[in-house]
Amino acid sequence: MIHPTTRSTARSALSIGSDVTGRAFWESVRLAALVALVVFVLPAVTAGAQIQQSESTAQEARDELAVATELGRLFGAITRMHRTRADLALGERQVAELRDVTEQIRALSHLPASRAGEMIETVREAILESAQREYLAQRSTGGTGSSQQTESAGASGGSPDASDRGAGSQSAPAGRGAAGAGSGAASADPPGDSAQIAAGPSEESAAPSNPLLDSDRQIGRLFQEFRSLLEASR
Numbered sequence: 001m002i003h004p005t006t007r008s009t010a011r012s013a014l015s016i017g018s019d020v021t022g023r024a025f026w027e028s029v030r031l032a033a034l035v036a037l038v039v040f041v042l043p044a045v046t047a048g049a050q051i052q053q054s055e056s057t058a059q060e061a062r063d064e065l066a067v068a069t070e071l072g073r074l075f076g077a078i079t080r081m082h083r084t085r086a087d088l089a090l091g092e093r094q095v096a097e098l099r100d101v102t103e104q105i106r107a108l109s110h111l112p113a114s115r116a117g118e119m120i121e122t123v124r125e126a127i128l129e130s131a132q133r134e135y136l137a138q139r140s141t142g143g144t145g146s147s148q149q150t151e152s153a154g155a156s157g158g159s160p161d162a163s164d165r166g167a168g169s170q171s172a173p174a175g176r177g178a179a180g181a182g183s184g185a186a187s188a189d190p191p192g193d194s195a196q197i198a199a200g201p202s203e204e205s206a207a208p209s210n211p212l213l214d215s216d217r218q219i220g221r222l223f224q225e226f227r228s229l230l231e232a233s234r
Contacts, residue, residue, distance in 0.1 A: 060113075067116040068211045072219025074123060075226035077136050082229060088132050095233045097127045102227050111210040 078098075082089050090098070101119055105111065124133060214220040 064111065064113045064116070065211055067113040067120070068111055069219050071116045071120050072212055072217075072222045074120060074136075076219075076222035077139060078123075078128075078132075079222070079226050079229050081132065081135055081139075082233075085135065088135055090230075090233060094127055095230055098123065098226075099230045099234075101127075102223070102230065105210070105212055105223070108210050109213075111212060 078090070101123060105119070108115070124136075128136070211217050212220055212223040215224060
């Protein structure tokens with residue numbers, strides 16, 4: 001006959017063993033859950049954050065390219081105005097102030113949208129005169145019959161050629177479109193640069209840069225042409 005004390009001890013041992021087994025089971029379950037979290041959940045969360053950051057960077061690059069394109073188009077429009085409208089040609093003071101703007105641009109390896117927008121406003125509002133701003137606004141919207149006749153009468157070498165009239169619709173007084181609302185919004189971007197803005201920047205072009213210093217871009221060539229004009233007008 002088993003003594004009651006022995007029977008109680010056996011039951012206690014079984015209970016302890018069961019508790020130990022239960023705790024070990026739940027510890028293994030918790031460990032498995034942690035492993036699953038590390039292996040499956042965390043990479044997904046990290047990937048999502050990386051995608052969101054990449055999209056944010058790409059949008060910022062598109063914004064910067066859009067405003068830089070507008071600034072480059074403004075320079076191109078001023079170049080054509082100076083060459084085709086003797087009565088609206090840049091004065092000595094304007095040439096000096098515009099040269100200062102171009103030198104600031106040349107010193108920037110990265111042209112933020114905010115800085116480009118400030119330059120657009122400076123050129124349009126502080127450097128150009130009202131008649132010049134009006135001319136650029138008319139050119140950006142295709143002009144009217146009377147304005148085209150005025151331009152023909154004011155051009156030093158006769159009426160602007162067909163290529164200038166066609167390019168006029170692509171030049172704008174910029175700064176009020178991508179940089180803010182206002183009159184004289186541009187009608188079309190230079191083909192190569194506008195296509196890249198629409199398609200979105202590549203990984204390389206999404207890096208901070210100054211597209212006005214890129215001679216492979218149309219706006220870069222417009223900028224170089226504008227600088228040459230200013231140097232020749234000193």
